[in-house]
Structure formats: C-alpha cells, structure tokens
Amino acid sequence: MAAMGERHWWYAATRAELADLIVPHLAQGGRFLDAGGGTGATGAWLTRYGSLVALDPVLGAVAHYATAYPGTLGVVGDLNRLPLADACVDLALCVTVLCHTAIPDPQRAVDELARVVRPGGLVCLWEPGVRRLRRAHDRVTHTARRFSRADLRTLAHGAGLEVIRATGTHSYLVPPAAAKAVLERGRKSSDLDRADDGLRGVLPALAGLERRLLRRVSLPFGLSVAVVARRPSA
Secondary structure (H helix, E strand, O other): OHHHHHHOHHHHHHHHHHHHHHHHHOOOOEEEEEEOOOOOOOOHHHHHOEEEEEEEOOHHHHHHHHHHOOOOEEEEOEOOEOOOOOOOEEEEEEEOOOOEOOOOOHHHHHHHHHHHEEEEEEEEEEEEEOOOOOOHHHHHOOEOOOEOHHHHHHHHHHOOOEEEEEEEEOHHHHHHHHHHHHHOOOOOOOHHHOOOOHHHHHHHHHHHHHHHHHOOOOEOOOOEEEEEEEOOOO
16 A cells, blocks of 8 residues: 555645645644545645644554654544544544445544544545446445535535535546446456556646646536535634
8 A cells, every 4th residue: 555655646646636725724833634544645745734643543554654754643543433632633634534334424524523623723525526436446445435525515514614625636537437337347446456657647647737727616526526624713
C-alpha cells in the first residue's frame, strides 16, 4: 500500500485535488486528523501545514505512517468511535473510508469527525462517486456503498456542519469505469493493479485539466465526490 501510494498517478492526483480544496481554508500551524488514513497516501501531505494525527484500525499501517512521516502521532482506532477528545483538531480528513464495509453507519462516523473538530474547524470527506457504479474494484476494496454529492452534503448537515464546497472529482474516469463495470461483471480486480503511470501520462494530464476547472466551478458528479464543511463557531 505504501509503495502504491507513492507511485500511482491516482494518489498523486487525489493529493493535489485535496490540497486545492482544503489549503485555502487551513489555519497554518494547526492540528489535523487523517482518519482511516492507512499508510498516508492521501493525507500525509498535511504535515507541511501543521501537526498531524494519523488514525487507522490497522497497527502496521499506523506504524508505517508514523515512521515515514516524523512528527506524526500514530493512533490505532476505529472511526465509528474515535479515541480522541472533543474539539481537539482543526481539520478532520476522511478519504474513502465511509464507503467501507467496516463502517455500518456513515452518519455516526461523520458525527464523530464533527465531534473532534474545534468550532470553526473543517471536515473534508472524499468518497467513491456514482451510486450505481458497482464494479470489480469495489469488490476487492470491500466497498459497501458509493455516494453522490447530495449524500455527502446530507451527512455533513446531519452532523451539524456547514457545507463550504461539494463537488465531483475524477469526472473523466466515469465513462471508462462504467465500461469496465460491464466487462468485469462478477469479477474481482483492482484499478491500482495496473497503469500506475496513468496510460503513459494521459490520465494525469486529464487530472490537471480538471483541477484547473475545479478552481472555478464545482462538478455535479465524478468517480469520486468530495465535501468540505465547517463546524459552526457558535
């Protein structure tokens, strides 16, 4: 997982899009939580902006995260019941975790994220998009559900958060993913098993074009969907 996170184009593109979504709202020198962050592929970049708590249920992932990114506080824990105090971080980042079979109630998990964020702080959710696009990759990654923008908005509002931004991302991947879903019906395979260079740079180039577009507008759908929300100050 750690090696894939370093070399695969999707992780690089996702990190870049997350930074574009989050950094304009970040307080420099804050304390951040990467909830369910694995080995750090999508959240470790936050160490550039402040201190980071890396939480995951897998001890090996947490140990790697803390070793690879010095100064990170590794915590073994469950997103369904975070072992953290109320209002202790300025940002809670949660990437492709609510979709997992280990999360029986996504609303409870988002409630927990909102609980540990300080008033005025942020929660960023990033999940697989297009509800009906059940495919081989989902079976390998134990994905129980996919989300629309409206779904993530509803979860954020249900936790008492104010939505700042809701958008689709990796929208250019929806047509090929839909075609693959038909061709791979009933199979198990991961998108990350191949083409880590993104078809010799074609997909990273499309990701770059989409990033420029997202700086101006929000997209109605995408192979991923994202929400940035704020906990009210009062």
